[in-house]
Amino acid sequence: MRRKLVIGNWKMNGSLAGNSVLLSGIVEGYAARNADCAVCVPAPYLAQCQTMLKGTPLSWGAQDVSAYAAGAYTGEVAASMLQDFGCRYVLCGHSERRAYHQESSELVAQKVLAALNAGLTPVVCVGETLEQREAGQSALVVCAQLQAVLDVLETPALERIVLAYEPVWAIGTGKTATPAIAQEIHALLRKQVAKRNADAAAQLQILYGGSMKPDNARDLLAQPDIDGGLIGGAALKAADFLGIVHAAE
Ligand code: 13P
Numbered sequence: 001m002r003r004k005l006v007i008g009n010w011k012m013n014g015s016l017a018g019n020s021v022l023l024s025g026i027v028e029g030y031a032a033r034n035a036d037c038a039v040c041v042p043a044p045y046l047a048q049c050q051t052m053l054k055g056t057p058l059s060w061g062a063q064d065v066s067a068y069a070a071g072a073y074t075g076e077v078a079a080s081m082l083q084d085f086g087c088r089y090v091l092c093g094h095s096e097r098r099a100y101h102q103e104s105s106e107l108v109a110q111k112v113l114a115a116l117n118a119g120l121t122p123v124v125c126v127g128e129t130l131e132q133r134e135a136g137q138s139a140l141v142v143c144a145q146l147q148a149v150l151d152v153l154e155t156p157a158l159e160r161i162v163l164a165y166e167p168v169w170a171i172g173t174g175k176t177a178t179p180a181i182a183q184e185i186h187a188l189l190r191k192q193v194a195k196r197n198a199d200a201a202a203q204l205q206i207l208y209g210g211s212m213k214p215d216n217a218r219d220l221l222a223q224p225d226i227d228g229g230l231i232g233g234a235a236l237k238a239a240d241f242l243g244i245v246h247a248a249e
Helices: 016-029 042-051 080-084 095-100 105-115 130-134 138-152 157-158 179-196 199-203 214-221 238-248
Strands: 004-009 035-040 058-062 089-092 121-126 162-165 206-209 228-231
Touching: 004 089, 004 206, 004 238, 016 035, 016 138, 035 089, 042 058, 042 089, 080 089, 080 105, 080 130, 089 105, 105 138, 105 179, 121 138, 130 138, 138 179, 138 206, 157 179, 157 199, 162 228, 214 228, 214 238, 228 238
Parallel strands: 004 035, 004 228, 035 058, 058 089, 089 121, 121 162, 162 206, 206 228
Antiparallel strands: none
């Protein structure tokens, strides 16, 4: 039985004072019963997470990582640095990184490797745009994005990643994928991993992301291949985020 996992992606939001209120609220309301829970915050706030969340059942992580280990890469953050600040997770290949920072699937795959080498759990994000969906290319696009990562991973590493399906047309738009649409893609992604290794596929957590809210979380999370959520907007208010976490629990 796969454990549910709910991750809040704060994107480029937050302040020391605001985070403090938000994190305290989440810690207070999170019972850690049947679901794991984490927040992926802007890098400058990782120290704050480490201070506030250490010893709580809540994990934390980053939203991006460099493909390189160290050196002359101005502005980049190395996986070892994330490890220094107690990160458990790091998002790799979020659609906003792919779109605004021209991250290719090959670069995303290198980032996944860098994360794994530092002992982090990469959350590999895939998803199609509206144009791609309307052109009937959803399956093709997400499978190619996943394949680039599978191509660089040894089979044992497959058990150390998390996948997230985030249709770009559902992110921040209020247009959630229907449970059936999401389930179809999740099942497809799991099947693709199963071609490499059935056990790894069976235990792989595949999260859904894109306008997930407390009122639609239950139906999405009830699907057999939806193992949790990657939450944007609703992760910025403790009550909303906890509503989703409780649905998962
Ligand atoms: P929203 O929940 O705001 O649609 O964002 C989803 C997302 O991009 C999480 O990574």
